[in-house]
Amino acid sequence: MIILEATGIKKRFGGVIALSNGNLKCQKGKITGLLGANGSGKSTISKIITGVYSADAGEIKYEGRIVKYKNPNEARKDGIAMVFQNLSLVADLTVWQNIVLGAEEKNGLFLNDESAKELSKEIIDQLLPSLDINKKVYELNPGEMQIVEIAKAISNRPKLLILDEPTAALEQEQVKSLFNYMRKLAAEGVAMIFTSHRMWEVMEICDDVTIFRNGMDVATMDFSKECKDPEKIISYISGDTKKAKVEKSRKVLTDETVLSIKDLNYGKYLKNISFELRKGEILGIGGLAGQGQNELMLALAGNYHGVRCIAEVKGKRVKLNKPANAIRNNILLVPGDRQQEGLFLKHSVYTNMIFPKMALKHQPLFIPRKKYREECEQIIKTLSIKTHSIDTIVNTLSGGNQQKVVVGKWLSFDTNVLLLADPAKGVDIGAKRDLYDYIVRQVREKNMSVILYASDNEELIEYCDRILIMYEGQIVATLEGDDINEDTIVAASMRVRDFGGEHVG
Amino acid sequence: MNKTVKAQSNINFKKLISKPEFSSLLILIIMFVITAILQTNFFEIKSIIRNINAFAPLILLSMGQAVVIISGGLDLSAGAALSLFTCVLTTIMKKNDPTTGIYALLITIVVALLVGVINGIGIGYLRIPPVIVTFATSYIWLGISLFLRPTPGGEAVDWFKAFYDVGAVKGMPEFIKAIGGVIPPALVLVLIGCAFWFVISKTRTGRHIYAVGGNSDSAYASGINTAKIQMIACIINSIFILLAALFFVGQNQSGDARMGDPMTLKAIAAAVVGGVALAGGRGSVYFGLVGALILSFVNKIIFFANIPNAYQTLVGGVIVIVAIAGSQAYTLYNKRAMLKESK
Numbered sequence: 131m132i133i134l135e136a137t138g139i140k141k142r143f144g145g146v147i148a149l150s151n152g153n154l155k156c157q158k159g160k161i162t163g164l165l166g167a168n169g170s171g172k173s174t175i176s177k178i179i180t181g182v183y184s185a186d187a188g189e190i191k192y193e194g195r196i197v198k199y200k201n202p203n204e205a206r207k208d209g210i211a212m213v214f215q216n217l218s219l220v221a222d223l224t225v226w227q228n229i230v231l232g233a234e235e236k237n238g239l240f241l242n243d244e245s246a247k248e249l250s251k252e253i254i255d256q257l258l259p260s261l262d263i264n265k266k267v268y269e270l271n272p273g274e275m276q277i278v279e280i281a282k283a284i285s286n287r288p289k290l291l292i293l294d295e296p297t298a299a300l301e302q303e304q305v306k307s308l309f310n311y312m313r314k315l316a317a318e319g320v321a322m323i324f325t326s327h328r329m330w331e332v333m334e335i336c337d338d339v340t341i342f343r344n345g346m347d348v349a350t351m352d353f354s355k356e357c358k359d360p361e362k363i364i365s366y367i368s369g370d371t372k373k374a375k376v377e378k379s380r381k382v383l384t385d386e387t388v389l390s391i392k393d394l395n396y397g398k399y400l401k402n403i404s405f406e407l408r409k410g411e412i413l414g415i416g417g418l419a420g421q422g423q424n425e426l427m428l429a430l431a432g433n434y435h436g437v438r439c440i441a442e443v444k445g446k447r448v449k450l451n452k453p454a455n456a457i458r459n460n461i462l463l464v465p466g467d468r469q470q471e472g473l474f475l476k477h478s479v480y481t482n483m484i485f486p487k488m489a490l491k492h493q494p495l496f497i498p499r500k501k502y503r504e505e506c507e508q509i510i511k512t513l514s515i516k517t518h519s520i521d522t523i524v525n526t527l528s529g530g531n532q533q534k535v536v537v538g539k540w541l542s543f544d545t546n547v548l549l550l551a552d553p554a555k556g557v558d559i560g561a562k563r564d565l566y567d568y569i570v571r572q573v574r575e576k577n578m579s580v581i582l583y584a585s586d587n588e589e590l591i592e593y594c595d596r597i598l599i600m601y602e603g604q605i606v607a608t609l610e611g612d613d614i615n616e617d618t619i620v621a622a623s624m625r626v627r628d629f630g631g632e633h634v635g
Numbered sequence: 636m637n638k639t640v641k642a643q644s645n646i647n648f649k650k651l652i653s654k655p656e657f658s659s660l661l662i663l664i665i666m667f668v669i670t671a672i673l674q675t676n677f678f679e680i681k682s683i684i685r686n687i688n689a690f691a692p693l694i695l696l697s698m699g700q701a702v703v704i705i706s707g708g709l710d711l712s713a714g715a716a717l718s719l720f721t722c723v724l725t726t727i728m729k730k731n732d733p734t735t736g737i738y739a740l741l742i743t744i745v746v747a748l749l750v751g752v753i754n755g756i757g758i759g760y761l762r763i764p765p766v767i768v769t770f771a772t773s774y775i776w777l778g779i780s781l782f783l784r785p786t787p788g789g790e791a792v793d794w795f796k797a798f799y800d801v802g803a804v805k806g807m808p809e810f811i812k813a814i815g816g817v818i819p820p821a822l823v824l825v826l827i828g829c830a831f832w833f834v835i836s837k838t839r840t841g842r843h844i845y846a847v848g849g850n851s852d853s854a855y856a857s858g859i860n861t862a863k864i865q866m867i868a869c870i871i872n873s874i875f876i877l878l879a880a881l882f883f884v885g886q887n888q889s890g891d892a893r894m895g896d897p898m899t900l901k902a903i904a905a906a907v908v909g910g911v912a913l914a915g916g917r918g919s920v921y922f923g924l925v926g927a928l929i930l931s932f933v934n935k936i937i938f939f940a941n942i943p944n945a946y947q948t949l950v951g952g953v954i955v956i957v958a959i960a961g962s963q964a965y966t967l968y969n970k971r972a973m974l975k976e977s978k
Contacts (some may be wrong), residue, residue: 241838282857
């Protein structure tokens with residue numbers, strides 16, 4: 131039974147057309163996969179269905195009648211709930227306060243906190259039993275926040291649940307318990323729309339998929355009739371039927387050490403971390419989510435004042451107590467959270483690109499505008515950033531293109547060590563390939579060294595010369611050569627097998 | 636078993652003292668002790684009542700301000716609104732006709748609601764930055780006040796004195812006068828303010844004020860009418876200001892278009908000293924009270940410490956900065972200590 135049918139949806143933001151002709155159907159008790167590259171319009175159509183945006187044209191039929199929601203609250207009253215990609219939690223409230231936020235039950239005049247806590251506990255217990263519902267949200271890690279976000283959407287007992295990349299921040303275990311819960315909801319008759327960039331998840335959980343490209347739906351596949359063929363789906367997503375797999379060309383590494391870290395410690399987050407980074411090497415950091423990888427990257431970039439370690443850059447002792455020190459020794463960080471750390475969202479692409487140059491010590495008195503603009507155009511071309519012009523406000527670009535700006539702004543520098551903290555998080559396959567190709571080319575040409583943290587093991591396998599696996603703030607394994615494959619990474623991350631870990635225990 | 640309970644309470648205690656609110660309480664206690672030492676008759680009932688009368692208006696204003704700041708706003712028109720209310724009250728009241736007092740009260744309540752609504756429309760619905768909206772409205776309130784009361788003055792009915800000193804009202808029953816001699820009306824006004832916020836804080840609106848101030852986009856996406864919440868916060872603030880206006884008219888029996896001017900920034904400072912984050916979403920309205928007490932004690936200390944007149948303002952500013960910096964350092968120290976422990 132069809133519960134929702136969106137036809138001919140159009141939407142534009144300023145000069146950018148987000149949706150030119152969006153069509154989507156959902157059925158009761160079925161999980162519909164919504165696939166597409168970043169900027170293909172899948173987030174936009176989800177937000178139009180839930181009333182966050184209003185459509186410029188087209189109609190949405192829900193439970194047999196045409197609806198046009200002005201805000202998320204109206205949609206929610208009708209039983210449509212959405213799990214947001216950019217988290218919609220209030221950090222200063224507790225977990226249970228967030229779960230019932232906007233839908234608090236009253237006991238006469240006052241709030242009924244007891245029933246709210248019970249409801250929250252009941253849902254959280256099925257998704258992540260170890261989570262304390264009385265914690266404030268700012269104390270949680272990204273995976274836990276995502277779980278709270280999902281719990282919040284479920285707490286409204288929706289008839290249609292839209293999950294916009296809910297798994298991006300989750301660990302494998304959490305994804306599994308989420309899928310179990312989704313199956314249970316489907317059995318109860320809840321229709322779901324599920325988006326993800328991870329193909330195996332779509333294969334596992336979805337009953338049918340709709341694929342978006344360039345603002346319109348290009349294909350719909352019903353898995354009960356057609357076989358699950360990931361290659362076919364990928365070809366729809368990229369619009370490219372050729373399989374373009376980059377052959378990994380390993381370079382013979384020199385012995386020259388660029389960065390050496392000994393006994394790095396930071397509170398409970400990082401313990402006794404030692405490693406050496408060679409020239410021209412791409413060193414991967416892997417492991418389960420939230421084992422200190424992000425903290426390690428930030429520590430190396432000098433973001434933690436209290437960090438203790440012996441650090442040498444090209445044989446010279448350096449202090450990593452503030453970002454300026456790291457930058458002056460040409461250790462540059464491309465942060466993972468582009469919205470918060472990487473970009474000035476309300477400034478233009480050009481301003482964002484030249485900002486790092488302003489931090490250099492030797493700057494001409496007046497900004498060489500023409501030269502910088504040309505450089506900026508060049509970077510946009512090489513990274514194939516989709517933007518109207520270099521004066522477009524960064525906020526109006528799609529997620530993948532924003533991330534390209536973050537990477538692009540550092541790459542014109544002479545770099546000793548480039549730190550990449552999950553640069554392709556939430557970036558679609560095409561943009562991801564552009565990004566990494568560019569990075570690898572830079573590495574090979576300029577002979578710089580890269581430390582890459584990626585939450586997706588495939589990225590590590592494809593691009594890294596050596597991989598360090600982290601567990602609870604320590605390096606538990608170092609993988610090299612033939613050891614670099616999905617199997618060993620997972621085994622080492624879960625500590626099923628030991629791989630010459632330097633500081634186990 | 637007993638040991639775990641003890642360990643648990645130990646952790647709770649540590650959590651408590653590491654809260655930023657705790658440091659403002661600490662400062663308050665220090666200021667209280669210093670004042671008590673300097674002022675020889677500090678604990679006499681008369682000087683206690685005098686102190687309460689002196690502190691109450693700022694307490695009320697800073698609690699109201701705290702509500703607005705927590706909702707993500709800021710009210711620069713609070714002082715002007717205070718003046719406006721005193722002017723409206725004293726213009727409507729006729730000294731010889733007690734019933735005019737009731738009319739004046741009702742009309743001023745309507746004016747207070749309007750003041751809140753207008754600020755709320757600007758901040759919430761028109762999405763003009765709160766500083767700009769309330770800066771502009773402060774001149775509107777001042778303009779109306781000057782129109783009503785070009786010079787300080789006006790008259791008030793006799794029973795309005797009850798908001799300041801019950802004993803001064805003619806024909807008041809003796810037992811009420813006796814109670815008024817122990818519990819001053821100013822204290823009652825503050826308690827009414829506290830009770831008012833206590834009720835609000837237990838409602839949906841109270842929770843939503845924190846949500847909107849903490850992250851208005853998230854709150855909106857959760858289905859909260861953020862504009863309405865910001866407007867309600869402004870109205871709540873207006874009610875706190877009205878309570879302060881009642882006190883002043885009771886005390887002075889007159890209105891003054893410029894009396895509230897210096898109170899605005901003091902009230903904001905008091906809320907911040909009380910640990911209310913200017914960014915919104917964090918802090919407690921009751922600690923607006925604590926902040927106001929701290930600032931008031933600072934004034935008293937300067938007065939009793941025989942600091943020459945010329946330096947009093949300067950010293951006051953320095954003490955406030957030192958106190959806030961101290962509390963920041965204290966919070967930071969606690970964070971570090973907790974980090975070390977967990978290691």
